[in-house]
Amino acid sequence: MVVVTVCVSWLASGSDAWWLAPVVVTPAFILAIIMAHDMLGLRLWIDGQGVTYRGLGYCVDAPWDRIAVGRDPQGKSLTLIDPSASTAGWFGVLFSVAHSLAPGRGRAARYLMRSVPLYCFDQIAVAAAIRRYAPDDLVH
Structure with a gap:
């Protein structure tokens, strides 16, 4: 997850595509949280x-x-x-x-x-x- 965040942020830095970072990172982050929650169950x-x-x-x-x-x-x-x-x-x-x-x-x-x-x-x-x-x- 951290790697995805860093890579997307690095790719988006210095360009007009900075808004793409939350679009790419958010679904993966949400899925990771859901999976971590379910692992506790x-x-x-x-x-x-x-x-x-x-x-x-x-x-x-x-x-x-x-x-x-x-x-x-x-x-x-x-x-x-x-x-x-x-x-x-x-x-x-x-x-x-x-x-x-x-x-x-x-x-x-x-x-x-x-x-x-x-x-x-x-x-x-x-x-x-x-x-x-x-x-x-x-x-x-």
Whole structure:
């Protein structure tokens, strides 16, 4: 963000295009603030019904019979098979734009939305909740 601000300000300095700086910087700044706010809202609910994960701009949930425990490069994760999903207003717009302009990226985003990164949360509490609520065939 700082790099964008500095570059646009430098390009606009000494020219009649100084008014362009707020036009370019403001949307990126607003999006960065929205994303930072949503990052504070990451949540994971584990109960007898299944798993609900609130990520950056979206929420997915699935019952235990549609969940698989796996591993990704960062650590343990849960893969939700055909979860129900809902998106926040800004994320829904970005998601639909990405899916229509770049279908490959839209499919990748849809795939990533099905993965719950367990390593982002307290490992001991997550493991205890999974052992408590998950069916035996999923835990072992």
